[in-house]
Amino acid sequence: MAEAEKKTARAKKTASSAKGRKRAATGVNIAAIVKKLTEPLVFGLDIGTRSIVGTVGYRTPDGGFVVVAQESVEHETRAMLDGQIHDIQAVADTILVVKRRLEKLTGRKLSDVCIAAAGRVLKTVVASATVDFNYETVITNEHIYSLDMLGVEKAYELLRKEQQTDDMKFYCVGYSVIRYYQNDYPITNLEGHKANSIRTELIATFLPDEVVDGLYAAVEKAGLYVANLTLEPIAAMNVAIPERFRLLNIALVDVGAGTSDISITNDGSIIAYGMIPAAGDEITETLARHYLLDFAEAEKMKCQSTSRKQVTVHDIMGLSHKIPSEEITEVTEPVVREITEKVADRIKELNGGKSVSAVFVVGGGGKIRGFEETLAQALDLPEERVALRGSEVMGQITFLQKNIKKDSLLVTPVGICLNYYEQKNNFIFVTINEERIKLYDNSKLTVVDAAIQCGYPNEDLFPKRGKTLNYTVNGEARMRRGEPGDSAVIRLNGRESALSEGLSQNDRIEIVASTAGKDAVMSVGDIPEYHSDIRFRFNNKTITCPRFVTVNGQLVSRYYEIQEGDRIEILEYYTLEQVLEFMDIVCRGRVYVNNAIAGMDTKVYDNFSIACEIRKEEPNYQKLMEEYGEGQIPEAVLNGETKEAVEGEQSLPAQPQESKADIAPEFGNATAEAAAQSATPAGDAGENVFDMPVTVNGETVILRNKKSYILVDILDFYPFDLSVAGGTRLETLINGVSSDFTAPVHEGDEIQIYWV
Numbered sequence: 001m002a003e004a005e006k007k008t009a010r011a012k013k014t015a016s017s018a019k020g021r022k023r024a025a026t027g028v029n030i031a032a033i034v035k036k037l038t039e040p041l042v043f044g045l046d047i048g049t050r051s052i053v054g055t056v057g058y059r060t061p062d063g064g065f066v067v068v069a070q071e072s073v074e075h076e077t078r079a080m081l082d083g084q085i086h087d088i089q090a091v092a093d094t095i096l097v098v099k100r101r102l103e104k105l106t107g108r109k110l111s112d113v114c115i116a117a118a119g120r121v122l123k124t125v126v127a128s129a130t131v132d133f134n135y136e137t138v139i140t141n142e143h144i145y146s147l148d149m150l151g152v153e154k155a156y157e158l159l160r161k162e163q164q165t166d167d168m169k170f171y172c173v174g175y176s177v178i179r180y181y182q183n184d185y186p187i188t189n190l191e192g193h194k195a196n197s198i199r200t201e202l203i204a205t206f207l208p209d210e211v212v213d214g215l216y217a218a219v220e221k222a223g224l225y226v227a228n229l230t231l232e233p234i235a236a237m238n239v240a241i242p243e244r245f246r247l248l249n250i251a252l253v254d255v256g257a258g259t260s261d262i263s264i265t266n267d268g269s270i271i272a273y274g275m276i277p278a279a280g281d282e283i284t285e286t287l288a289r290h291y292l293l294d295f296a297e298a299e300k301m302k303c304q305s306t307s308r309k310q311v312t313v314h315d316i317m318g319l320s321h322k323i324p325s326e327e328i329t330e331v332t333e334p335v336v337r338e339i340t341e342k343v344a345d346r347i348k349e350l351n352g353g354k355s356v357s358a359v360f361v362v363g364g365g366g367k368i369r370g371f372e373e374t375l376a377q378a379l380d381l382p383e384e385r386v387a388l389r390g391s392e393v394m395g396q397i398t399f400l401q402k403n404i405k406k407d408s409l410l411v412t413p414v415g416i417c418l419n420y421y422e423q424k425n426n427f428i429f430v431t432i433n434e435e436r437i438k439l440y441d442n443s444k445l446t447v448v449d450a451a452i453q454c455g456y457p458n459e460d461l462f463p464k465r466g467k468t469l470n471y472t473v474n475g476e477a478r479m480r481r482g483e484p485g486d487s488a489v490i491r492l493n494g495r496e497s498a499l500s501e502g503l504s505q506n507d508r509i510e511i512v513a514s515t516a517g518k519d520a521v522m523s524v525g526d527i528p529e530y531h532s533d534i535r536f537r538f539n540n541k542t543i544t545c546p547r548f549v550t551v552n553g554q555l556v557s558r559y560y561e562i563q564e565g566d567r568i569e570i571l572e573y574y575t576l577e578q579v580l581e582f583m584d585i586v587c588r589g590r591v592y593v594n595n596a597i598a599g600m601d602t603k604v605y606d607n608f609s610i611a612c613e614i615r616k617e618e619p620n621y622q623k624l625m626e627e628y629g630e631g632q633i634p635e636a637v638l639n640g641e642t643k644e645a646v647e648g649e650q651s652l653p654a655q656p657q658e659s660k661a662d663i664a665p666e667f668g669n670a671t672a673e674a675a676a677q678s679a680t681p682a683g684d685a686g687e688n689v690f691d692m693p694v695t696v697n698g699e700t701v702i703l704r705n706k707k708s709y710i711l712v713d714i715l716d717f718y719p720f721d722l723s724v725a726g727g728t729r730l731e732t733l734i735n736g737v738s739s740d741f742t743a744p745v746h747e748g749d750e751i752q753i754y755w756v
Contacts, residue, residue, distance in 0.1 A: 002267050028400055030069050031107035032614050041068065042103070044114040044416035045095060046232075047215070049080045049258035049281065050299070050364070052091075053413040054098035056106055059421050064396035065414065069105040070404055072099050074330035078295075081258055092221035099222055111228035115215055116235045116412070120261055123170060123206040124273045125162075126178070127155035134481070139182075139190045139198060139518050145500055146462075147190075148177065149448050165584050170438045170452070177272045179200045205231065205273060207440070227418045229440070231255075233263040234271050235415030238422065239397075240360050240389045241265055251347045253375070253414060254364030256283045259366050273351035274478045280365030284624045287328065292316055301328065306367045329369040331362045344378030352378040355379045358546050359386045362411040432456070432509040445503040447490055451511060460513035461488045461499060469520035470673050471566040472528060483517035524549050525558035537609040538583070539628040545574060545582050571714040573603040579610065584620065589613030607742070625728045658706075687741070695750045703745070711751070712741040720753055729756045 036043070039058040046053040051074040056068040079090035102526045103110055128150035131143065150177050159170060180200035190198055212229070219226055236254045245266040254261040258281055262274040280302070288298035292315040304311045305325040307469070312322050343351050348355060359379065361372060366388055376386040391406035397414055399406070429441055432450045439445055439453055451461055466482025489512035490497045503509075524530060533544045548571040549556055562568070576591060577600035592611040593602050604610065614624050691704045703709050703717055711732060714720075732739055733752040745751070 001222075014576045026401070028252045030400060033136075033400065034068060034106045034108055041106070041108060041111065042420050043110045044112060044413060044415045044420070045098070045219070046235075046413040046619065046694045047080070047085075047091065047095070047115060047218070048256055048418055050074060052094050052098050053093075053410075054102050055413045055417050056108075056110070057414075057417055059418070062396075062677050064398065065418060067397065067399045067401070067414065069102050069401060070399070070410075070413070071098050071101045071105070072460055073483065074466065080453065084211070084258075085218055087216060087533070089217040089221065090220045092431065095224070099224065111223075111225055112685045113219060113224045113417050114217060114228040114230070114273050115226060116230050116232040116416045116419075117207055117211055117215060118232050118261070118275075120234070122160055122231055122273055123208070123274065125159050125206070126201065126203050127151050128199060128201045129154050129196060131197070132210075133605040136194050136592050139193050140193055141191055142500065143198065144180075144190050147198055148175070148202065150458065151200045151202045151450065152204050153174070153452050155202070156206070156452065157662045159206055169209040170213060171209065172204055172206055172449070174203040175202050178269065178271055179267075190501070192466070194436050197587075201274060207231075209438075212438075212440075218552055223489055230272070230416060230419040232412055233261045233275075234270075234361055235416070235419050236261070236412045237263045237265075238412045238418050239415040240362050240393050243268075246270070249351065249357045251351070252361060253343055253347075253363075253366065254360050255279050255339075255361060255363040255371070257284075257365060260363075260365070262343065262350065263289060264347065264348055264356065266351075274346050274350045276339075278339045278342055278660060279363075280368070282339060283332050283368055284367065286332055289441075291323070302332075303364070303472070305329070306369060325369070327724075328341065332371055332524065333374075336368060336370050337378075339377045340371060340375040343375060345398035347379065357379060357385070360497060362389050362408040366411045366587075373418050390431065428503070428505045428510060429688070430503055430507045433511055439503070445498065446499065447492060447501050447503065447509055447511075448499040450497070450503060450509055456511060457513075459510070463514050464516040466517040466519035467564075469522065469562060470564060471562050471568060473529065474570060480520040480522050482520045485515040487515040488512060488514040501528050521560065522562050524551070525562045526555060527568070530558065532571075533665070534604075534606045536579070536604055536607060538579070539612060542578075543583070545579065546572065547571065549580075573605045576600050576602045577608070579604055583624075585612065585614065585624065587616060588618075589615055593726060633665075666682055692745075692747045694745060694748065697752055697754070709745045710741065711739055711743045711745055713745065714751060718753075731756045 005249065015278055016264040016698060027306050037058065041056050041058055044055045046055075051072050054070065055067055055073045056069045059064055059065050063183050067106050073094050075090065075094055079085065080085035080092070080528070081086070099110055102323065120278045131147050131150065137143075152172055152633060156172065178201045180187050181197075181201075182190060182193050182195045183197055184199070187193065216226055217231070232254060233252070237252055240252050241250055241263075247268050250264070252263045252265075253697055254263075256279050258279055260276050260279045262272075262276075263270055264272040264274075284295060284298045285301050287301055290297055291298070291301070291313060291314060293301065294316060297313055297315075301311050301313045301323070305328040308325060310322055310324050311328065312320060314320050344355075347359070356379070359375060359381070363377070366372075372386045372388060373383055376383045379386070388408050390408040394414070395409065397406070399409075404410075428445070428448050429436060430439060431437075432454050433456075436456055437450065437454050439450060448461065452458075463484045463486060465484050468482055469480045470476050488499075490499060490501070491510040492501050492503075493508050499609070509551065530549065531547060533546055535542055537543070546558075549558070549560070550569045550571065551560060551562070553567075576593060576598050580586075580588065580591075580600075583652075589599050590613050593613070594608055612628075614628070618624060647665075688707050689705050691702055692709055693700055693702050694714070695701070696714055698717070700716050701714060703713055707712065711734065731752070731754055732741065732746065735750050736741055
């Protein structure tokens, strides 16, 4: 019995001694503190190439973070290379060791964990997208959201082209807008502004399916559930570069064992992510080869050289060596320079071909002597602009364990826990059109995210317009848009929904594709410049003729349906021959247009006057005479000439009359009409003409040598070039009232003429 009591006493003493060693190591009784806590604990795992670091803690009300317990365990084998899991079971076993140690320390059962994916597998794509409106539109959140989603889809298309395969699946794990544009001008926030066009430039981040599946498999084999997945560059950025520093052009380099992850900030946002597959392991391998060491001994040698003047190692022959840290620095200098030059080149590439203003270095690989200096040289920066970040960025981080030293190794593990509060996310499963898909849940998932992930065509989500009709009018390119169709029909869990509706685990989505609207259709009569007729005076009687329009050189009516690519000419005139044919006049004598003798090819514009002698041989002579009367030869023509001279002139080829309408017919019927009326007839010369002052665009202009004036007459005295269009529409005002070129002008009138 006494012996049993002694054994019990020895057991109690051993247990007490173990507890004492535990308290000595941590400095406090962690389990006792945790027992009193009411705050929920967050468990984060930094699954690195060399080791796995587990962190348990909670956020304080003032925004700080308390690390209750932290454990680090190195992989027994090289189960991970360059940030990629190669042996899932081996990694799971190491995770399990970390988990059990933390559970023993805290006295809490750990089930949910936050993890991060390495930058090695991260794919980043910069893309832009533009949305044009038919008219100036007030921009809403829905417009902005649709614009962003279009940008993400274009980024995904660019990624697939870059990979040159459709077999590999990628998940968009987030995007960050670099810049918005309103009508091609940069702007911070589009909402509420008016625009004809909006554009976004954004950076989208993607992870391959197998990377996510590998991380999940290792964690789940250790009996844990993934509560949150982030990216290692984002986790490090959250600690090392606070929001207030992100206005500056700064690079963060997280130098781990297998990869060096890079993030760059500027103008208040993260503008780029990148990675190079070279880091601390390359330095360790160099030492192993040089000193004939196994990998573990070389790793220990590397780490000790950062804090000791001399390091003792044992080579594979069993011999012991004492090596100065300065010598180790000399041996590793070539590989450190090679790594830093690669990092510098990648930073410049991500930063638009130029260096950054400063660099923050975190991670164990960056602690090797000479790393900061050689990186500064490679980036052409002063040495003080490249700094190892550790305790100085952890001012709000408290460690309960007294044996924990704040340094650059802990930036990413703590950042993984902090990211849980900033962006709780995970992968969820939803079903879309009977296809089950996995989505990265960034707390903002919507139906459109699911549609993009499963490759649903963007054009089948939004209304499609019918075919656009392209044609030309008098050489000017025109188009008419087709009618918009109906939007896609979205049903979420059986009820009608919208593309912006939020998603939850196991939601069921059904999408019925959007429809196309009717193709554009229009006839000649729908053209704005088209007017149904031309009027002129024939023997002092007003005659109305339908307007001539040619399509591809052939005359057509106003009811002609315009076809794609048609070349349309709207004629502002008739030839004299066409006028007479229209009136069925065959036998005629002399013909005058605007009091000048004319030939059959003379152009007759709107409001021109025609005087025509109708001969008795005309079949409808009596009827025509009753209706129009005899065309009289203008007295001004006969003045000073013999009748025989005039008759003799008939036999000469008639010359077409030059007028303002001939000079600039492209400005429409109003100008041609006005030009016709502004032509001074022979009878105007001499008596009753007068000069008249008016004001044109604020300048005094004198109109001269006419009996009366109309608006178009100002073009003879005021320098306004109609041949160069300064806008889409010419505005003409008389005393503030919109008027056409045929409107009468009086003395003292104030006239304005300008392009709109």
